[in-house]
Amino acid sequence: MIGPVSRRSVLSRLALALPVGLFAACSTGPGSSGGPSGGTADPVRLDYGPDASQFGELTLPAGDGPVPVVMVVHGGFWRSSYGLELGRPLAVDLAGSGVAAWNVEYRRVGGGGGWTATFDDVAAAVDRLADIAASEAGARLDLDRVVALGHSAGGHLAAWLAARPGLPAGAPGADPRVRLRGAVSQAGVLDLVDAAERAVGASAVPDLMGGSPAELADRYALGSPVARVPIGVPVVCVHGTADANVPIRQSERFTAASGDELVTLPGVDHFAVIDPSTDAWRACRDAAVRLLD
Numbered sequence: 001m002i003g004p005v006s007r008r009s010v011l012s013r014l015a016l017a018l019p020v021g022l023f024a025a026c027s028t029g030p031g032s033s034g035g036p037s038g039g040t041a042d043p044v045r046l047d048y049g050p051d052a053s054q055f056g057e058l059t060l061p062a063g064d065g066p067v068p069v070v071m072v073v074h075g076g077f078w079r080s081s082y083g084l085e086l087g088r089p090l091a092v093d094l095a096g097s098g099v100a101a102w103n104v105e106y107r108r109v110g111g112g113g114g115w116t117a118t119f120d121d122v123a124a125a126v127d128r129l130a131d132i133a134a135s136e137a138g139a140r141l142d143l144d145r146v147v148a149l150g151h152s153a154g155g156h157l158a159a160w161l162a163a164r165p166g167l168p169a170g171a172p173g174a175d176p177r178v179r180l181r182g183a184v185s186q187a188g189v190l191d192l193v194d195a196a197e198r199a200v201g202a203s204a205v206p207d208l209m210g211g212s213p214a215e216l217a218d219r220y221a222l223g224s225p226v227a228r229v230p231i232g233v234p235v236v237c238v239h240g241t242a243d244a245n246v247p248i249r250q251s252e253r254f255t256a257a258s259g260d261e262l263v264t265l266p267g268v269d270h271f272a273v274i275d276p277s278t279d280a281w282r283a284c285r286d287a288a289v290r291l292l293d
Contacts, residue, residue, distance in 0.1 A: 040095035043088075043103070044137055048128035049121070053111060056104040056125055057084065058132065059095040060140060068145030068292040070094050071126060071161075072103040075152030075186075075274075077204040078118055080111030086151070086274065090285075093276045097285060099292065100141055102129060106157075115210045115219055116172040122157045123164060123173035130177045145292045148183040149284065151274050152246055153204075155188020156225060159235050159254070163228035171222050182234040182291035185225075186273040186284050187246045190237070190254035192224035200246060229258045236261045236287040240268025240280065263287065 043057035061067055072090050076082025084105040091101035106121035107113035113121070129146065132138035150158030160173070162183040167174040189195050189205070193213040196205040206212050213220045221227045225235070237251035241264060248264070255262040265272070265280050272280035 040092065043091065043101075046128070046132060046137065048104075048124050051107060051112065051121075053080075053105050053107045053113075054121055054124070056102050056128070057088070057091065058138060059091045059101040059103070061095045061098045061100065063098075065140065066142045067098065067100045067140050068142050068147070069100045069102055069129060070288050070292075071129075071146065071148045071158075071180075072101055073106075073122060073148060073150030073154035073157045073161075074103075075150070075154045076108070077201045078109050078113060078153045078208045079204070080108040080113065082108070087154075089276050090149075090274060090281070093281070094285060094288070097289060099289065100138075102132075109204075109207045114208055115216075115223065118157070118208065119160065119172040119223060122161055123176065126161055126164075126180070127177040143178055145181055146178055147181050147288050147291045149186065149288045150183070150188060151186040152270070153189060153208075155185035155237075156190060156192070158183040159185050159188060159190055159225035159231070160223065160228070162233050162235055163225060163231045166228060166230075166232055167222065180233060182236070183231075184284055184287045184291070185235060185237045185239075185251065185254075187239050187243050187248075187270055188225075188237065188250065188254075189246055190224075190250050191226040192220050193227075194253060195246075195250065196220075198247075200250070226254050226257050229254075231258060231260075234260060234291060236263060236291065238263040238265065238273055238280070238284045238287060240265040240270065240272060242267050243270045245270040261287075 043059040072087040074086040087103040091103040094101040104125040133141040148158035164176040239248045239251040
C-alpha cells in the first residue's frame with residue numbers, strides 16, 4: 001500500500017508517466033469541460049450513492065461499438081488519505097486500449113468506511129453499471145464482459161468483488177446485479193488474517209475490519225478473498241518480488257489456495273504496477289484484457 005511519505009513520490013511518478021494533456025484530461029469532476037484526449041472521451045463523473053465518496057468516473061474509448069468494462073479500484077490501505085486520483089492514469093491507458101474504464105471512489109477508514117461500508121460501496125459501484133448501461137452515458141457498455149482491477153487494498157476489493165456470487169444471503173455484497181468475469185489483483189492484500197497477524201500496513205487490516213481476526217472471525221471469513229475460495233471466476237495476481245509494502249507472500253498464499261495464476265515480477269516494487277510507463281503495468285493491463293476475451 002501507499003504510506004504517508006511514498007504517496008507523494010508515486011503520484012509524481014504517475015504524472016511524469018503521462019503526457020501533460022492526458023493527465024489534465026483525467027482531472028475532471030462535476031461541471032468540467034474539455035475535448036477528447038488520446039482518442040478517448042474525458043471521464044464522466046457518475047454517483048452511485050449520496051455520500052461524497054460514492055461516485056466513479058467513466059472513461060470510454062474511441063468509437064461507437066459496444067465495449068467491455070474494467071473497474072479500477074485504487075489502493076491506499078483503505079484509508080481516506082488516498083483517493084481515485086491514483087486510478088486516473090490507469091483509466092486513460094485502459095480506454096486507449098479499447099475498453100471502458102470505471103474508476104471508482106469508496107468510503108475509506110477515517111471517512112465513514114470500514115466494515116461494512118467499504119465493502120457495500122464497491123459492490124454498489126459495480127451494480128451501478130447496470131443503470132449506467134441503460135443510460136445515454138453508458139449505452140456502449142457490455143455488461144457480460146466486466147473485470148475488476150485493483151492495486152493493494154484495491155486488489156483485495158477487486159478479488160472480493162469477484163467472489164460476490166458465492167456470498168451467503170444477507171452478507172455484504174451478496175446477490176450482485178452485475179457479475180464479474182474475473183479480477184486482476186495488483187499486489188493485493190488477499191489474506192486478511194495473515195496480513196493482520198503480520199501487521200501488513202501496521203493496523204490497516206484491523207482498522208478496516210473493526211478488530212482482530214480472533215475477535216471477528218465471522219467478518220474475516222466473509223471479507224477475506226482467500227476465505228472465499230473457490231472464487232468461481234479467474235483472479236490473476238500480479239506481484240513484484242521487491243514489494244516492501246505488501247509482501248508477495250499474500251499473492252502466493254491466495255494462488256496456492258485457489259489455483260489461480262500468479263504473475264511474478266522479478267525485482268519490481270509496489271508502485272510499478274500502477275505506473276503506465278512500466279512493463280509491470282502492462283502485465284496488469286494485458287491480464288485484464290485477456291480476462292475480457
